[in-house]
Amino acid sequence: MDRLDRAILDILKRNARASYAYMARTLGVSEGTVRKRVKSLLERGFIELFTIEEGNGIRALILINTKTSADCPLIAKRLTEIDHVEKVYEVSGQYDIATIIFARTTQEINDTLEKIRKIDGVERTYTCIVLKSHYPGGKETGEQ
Numbered sequence: 001m002d003r004l005d006r007a008i009l010d011i012l013k014r015n016a017r018a019s020y021a022y023m024a025r026t027l028g029v030s031e032g033t034v035r036k037r038v039k040s041l042l043e044r045g046f047i048e049l050f051t052i053e054e055g056n057g058i059r060a061l062i063l064i065n066t067k068t069s070a071d072c073p074l075i076a077k078r079l080t081e082i083d084h085v086e087k088v089y090e091v092s093g094q095y096d097i098a099t100i101i102f103a104r105t106t107q108e109i110n111d112t113l114e115k116i117r118k119i120d121g122v123e124r125t126y127t128c129i130v131l132k133s134h135y136p137g138g139k140e141t142g143e144q
Contacts, residue, residue, distance in 0.1 A: 001046065004029065008037050009046065057104045059086075059130040062113065064097040064122055071121035072096050078119050084112045095126070 007027055011018050020038070024031040041047045066072055072090050079088045079099055087100040099116070103109045109129075117125055
């Protein structure tokens, strides 16, 4: 990966909908060069998917402690099967798993938490409700 690849990724992190033409103008290269680079980044796994973060709801970060570290992969897989779960990360440090959930109501958040707590091997959960999101480039959103 060179500087141009990193620059393309930086633009896409800020705006996944940035056009090839915009990136080419911004980076001072041809549109064809940008197309080839994005295709290569996709093929090499540097770009996995383009995401949409839905607004008009409640987003929460759930930190999970498991009974043993061996439980993490199975619990992570089970979490991906629960409605309202957006992302699941196995993490290092004080917690074993971090999960992002998005729901329309606090009742849906509570129902999702109850499903998470019932998974065999989940020892404890900590919940943080997202109040405001900040993005590179100064964009911020207030969660509803």
